Amino acid sequence: MNSHIQKKTFFSLFFLGFLLAFFIRCHNEINTSSILEKINLKDTVTPQTIIKKPGSSYSDTLFIDGPSALFFNPDSIQVEKYKTIVSNNMFESMKHDCYFQQRNSKIVLKKYWPKIKIIETVKTRYLVFIKSNKTQSYIDLDGKGDICGIFLFNTIKDPQIIDMMNVETELDYYFNH
Numbered sequence: 605m606n607s608h609i610q611k612k613t614f615f616s617l618f619f620l621g622f623l624l625a626f627f628i629r630c631h632n633e634i635n636t637s638s639i640l641e642k643i644n645l646k647d648t649v650t651p652q653t654i655i656k657k658p659g660s661s662y663s664d665t666l667f668i669d670g671p672s673a674l675f676f677n678p679d680s681i682q683v684e685k686y687k688t689i690v691s692n693n694m695f696e697s698m699k700h701d702c703y704f705q706q707r708n709s710k711i712v713l714k715k716y717w718p719k720i721k722i723i724e725t726v727k728t729r730y731l732v733f734i735k736s737n738k739t740q741s742y743i744d745l746d747g748k749g750d751i752c753g754i755f756l757f758n759t760i761k762d763p764q765i766i767d768m769m770n771v772e773t774e775l776d777y778y779f780n781h
Contacts, residue, residue, distance in 0.1 A: 658685035659746045660729040669734040672721040674755040702752035705768035712771050733763045
């Protein structure tokens with residue numbers, strides 16, 4: 605009988621110890637996650653922080669008249685202005701995303717869509733796409749919220765800005781449908 609009580613006591617203490625460890629771990633995770641949330645909130649840009657991207661310091665116009673993928677990026681003064689309205693981490697993340705997504709998009713274009721002309725612009729504010737029926741589509745890059753991106757143009761449809769993360773799908777959909 606005495607060993608039966610010892611076994612019960614052992615299991616009770618073991619269970620109590622397990623519950624205590626579980627609650628301590630949960631409490632630490634809650635504190636850790638709330639601390640991480642506070643840290644991440646400092647690097648988060650709210651809609652009130654950025655009303656719109658900084659305007660271009662150029663007023664040049666680029667004319668596009670053939671099937672193309674137009675890559676646009678901010679000019680150097682826009683970059684400096686952008687740095688003043690977002691955190692350094694946010695800016696570095698944006699710069700990284702632009703670079704690697706555009707790099708990947710160029711690789712895909714060269715490999716699978718070699719007939720599509722790749723155009724890059726930094727010092728242009730206005731884009732004029734000339735369709736095969738001689739009508740034109742005008743775009744003011746200052747009106748676009750994206751600091752960088754790609755417009756696809758096939759001379760029949762209006763130009764379309766695409767999601768660079770889904771470049772393969774976007775290219776197929778725009779040029780084949």
